[in-house]
Amino acid sequence: MSSSLVDQLLDWYAVEARDLPWRLSRDPYAIWISEIMLQQTRVETVLHYYPRFLDHFPTLRALADAAIHDVLKAWEGLGYYRRAHNLHRSAAILIAEHGGQLPRTAAALRELPGIGPYTAGAIASIAFGQDESVLDGNIIRVISRWFCVEGDPAKADTQRRLLAQADAIRPLRQASAFNQAMMDLGARICLPRSPRCPACSVQAHCQAY
Structure with missing residues (x-):
């Protein structure tokens, strides 16, 4: 099931991926900026x-x-200004301690101010091709429905089970496309209310369908 599910998901994503400017860049710096901005803020x-x-x-x-x-002036209007402070602090740390380069691994990225598990995994997989699964609201909803994962997604035990499911089906060396495909499926098809199941290319694999 998992291989056909992933193949169909990636085929759908290749055609239906959202056109987002940060996806046009392979620059880790630009990807980092986008991921920090996307924390608690709509696309x-x-x-x-x-x-x-x-x-x-x-x-x-x-x-x-x-x-x-x-920096704060350029951030004005986005809110959650702590993110701008963290970006500025992190930039200084990266220049002083990392040769002006972002770390390539999720573990090292988490040492920077304002980077938690999701952001670290997203940057590591998208910018550096690392085999990292991630959980955001869209992905949690998609995996919960695919595999009927029960429990409060805010609780650590539920998140561990969700992450284990993602790890189990994540294709080797394709974490970037896999993670972003699930994000887009959740944003466009597998909606919180009134999901568009008839339009879902992987509905045959969904235990909630």
């Missing part, structure tokens, strides 16, 4: 701020050298 909002922020701070060095006032 539609980030679409407006992401290119503007990169215009102001196109490189890690530019961000590290900037005054925090200028």
Whole structure:
């Protein structure tokens, strides 16, 4: 089941993937910026701020050298300003301790301010091709329905079971596409309310269907 499920999911994603500007870049810095912006903020909002922020701070060095006032000004309107402070602090750490490069592994990324398990896994898989599964709201919903995983998704035990399911079917060296495909399926098809099951290309594999 898992191989055909994943194959059909990736085939769907190859055609139906959302057109998002950060997906056009392989620059780890740009991907990091997008993932921090997407914390607790809707994609539609980030679409407006992401290119503007990169215009102001196109490189890690530019961000590290900037005054925090200028960083906060460029962030203005996105809210949760702690994220901007964490970006600025992290940029300084990366210049001073990592040769101006983002770490490639999720474990090392989690040492930076403002990066938790999801953000670390997303950056590691998308920017560096690491075999990391991730859990966001969309992916939690998709996996819960596919495999009828019960329990409160906010609880650690439930998250461990969800992550184990994702790990079990994640294709080797395709974590980036796999993770983003599940995100898009949850955002466009497997909706919280009134899911569009008839339009789902993997409905035959879904235990909740």
